[in-house]
Amino acid sequence: MFSASVDSNLPKAELYQELVAQARALVGSETDRIANAANFSALVYHSLPGLNWAGFYFFDGAELVVGPFQGKPACVRIALGKGVCGTAAETRSTQVVRDVHQFAGHIACDSASQSEIVVPLVAADGSLIGVWDVDSPVLARFDDEDAKGMEALCRVFVERWGG
Template sequence: MFEVSSASHLPKAAQYEELVAQARALLADETDWIANAANFSAFVFHSLSDLNWAGFYFHDGRELVVGPFQGKPACVRIALGKGVCGTAAQTRQTQVVRDVHEFPGHIACDSASQSEIVVPLVAPDGTLIGVWDVDSPVVARFDEEDAKGMEALCAVFIEAALPRAAS
């Protein structure tokens, strides 16, 4: 049984370093990438404060389709370029949105969400895998430190998932 240890007493950068190490341990011995996505979602959701949704949207070749997540039921399909997730997928750049109500075309799956961070998941060969999406009921919950931390966490997921996704 994997036990999530709280790193909330640490400065944000150190907290993410601890989470990256824990994520690496959590995903290390599992060969199923869907199982890893499910556990990764639960791990992040229960490790960070002030979240109301954390999960994946995977690219099916045309659009983003919801994958494993924690939180209320979500929008199932998102077009590339639409909303925060679609924008992150299309631009392949992490989106840090301090106030979702100020983001043109924001897709409100949960009306409680006030801020959002979305990290594009891109394979080393440039193939779009999908996006990692995290929402908060708190305005300005995410900043550049969160972007760096979430990108580091996503690198661990991609490293664990890629060799197995093709098999």
């Protein structure tokens, strides 16, 4: 059985390095994408401080549909270009939102969320797999170092599921 233990007092870069190693071990031998997404979400949610939601939205060919996550119930479907998730998916670029109330068109699934980071999941052939979405009740919780760390984490998932 896999046992995750990450010291959240580590400097961010080291914390993300440890999470990447644990994520790689967690998804490496499992063949089911949903099982991996569920465990990946739990690993991040319970390892990083100051989060209130962490999970996946998968692209079904038309829109983003909620996948495995940790946190309160979420919006089920998000159109490309709408909100932070839809913007990340459409632009294929990581969105770091220090204050969700300043993001035009923000979709508030949980009114407690104050900041958000969304990483697009893009396969080697350029096709959209979905997005990795993390919310926080803390204003300005995410920065460029979090973006680099989350992108490294997402590469682990994409390498396993998107070539």
